[in-house]
Amino acid sequence: MSLTLHLNYASPFCRTVVFVTKQLDIQFREVVIDLVAKQQLKPEFLKLNPRHLVPVLVDESNGLVISESRAIVRYLCNKYAADSPLYPRNPVIRALVDEVLDFDLGTLAPALKAIRATKFFGGGTPTDQQLKTLNDNLRVLDEKVAKNGGYAATGHLTIADLSIATQLLTVEEDDLKDFPNVKHWYSETLAKELGTVYREINGKGSEAVKQRLDRIRGK
Incomplete structure (x- = not known):
């Protein structure tokens, strides 16, 4: 191996x-x-x-x-x-996938990280500015999913979907109520397409996050 x-x-x-x-x-x-x-x-x-x-x-x-x-x-x-098809050779489709990956890297991921750092590891409440930044980015993602046939970059599953979806594990369902396309994509489309693997890896993620937080907090 x-x-x-x-x-x-x-x-x-x-x-x-x-x-x-x-x-x-x-x-x-x-x-x-x-x-x-x-x-x-x-x-x-x-x-x-x-x-x-x-x-x-x-x-x-x-x-x-x-x-x-x-x-x-x-x-x-x-x-x-x-x-x-996860990362198509077609230069147009690949450019769209890369665009979403760069959007994730540059703005969405930092916004989500700021919320996680404050809420989970800092034990505090996210600031109004942090929430606004996250919501602004989720709104962009919501529009992309609506435009791209229910997926983040193009009309089928790509690495862009997987890169973003893993970061939403610690986002409360209620936080997505204003972003119906993202909510459906995350909780239904990806869950259906990835099946048991989706539940298995998300389950490992949830347990690992819990264990890490418990150890940090001395539980």
Whole structure:
């Protein structure tokens, strides 16, 4: 087995990579990094990623070490499934997928991260500005899903959908009430399309987040 994925299921970005491996039937060796125990700061991990973040993929077949979930899933699609609809070769459709991935990276993910950091890890209440920023981004996503046939980038499942969906795990259902297209896409379309894998990986994510929070809070 030439691929090793260093991950923690509490990280939505790690779950994105796992979703893609499941969709493409790619086998890998899993190394769970205990973030609370600071395993990401150990010298052997810092050699892989000096920024001490997961996920990190190591491809022993060619010596590649790569971090950043969006780069990882692009690499997996390009190497193992170049004709997969998850990341289509068609330059127009690929550009649309890349656009949504960049929207996620640049604005949506930071907005969601700010809410998680305040609400879950800081034990506080998100500020009005944080909520406004998140809602502004969810509104953009809602419009994209409506425009693109019920998906984030184009009329079928792509890595853009998987990249964003994993981050919504800690968003309360009520927080999506003003974004009906996002709510239907997240709770029904993806759940139906991904089936048991959706429940399995989300379940691992929910449990990992709970365990991490309990340990941080000393429970």
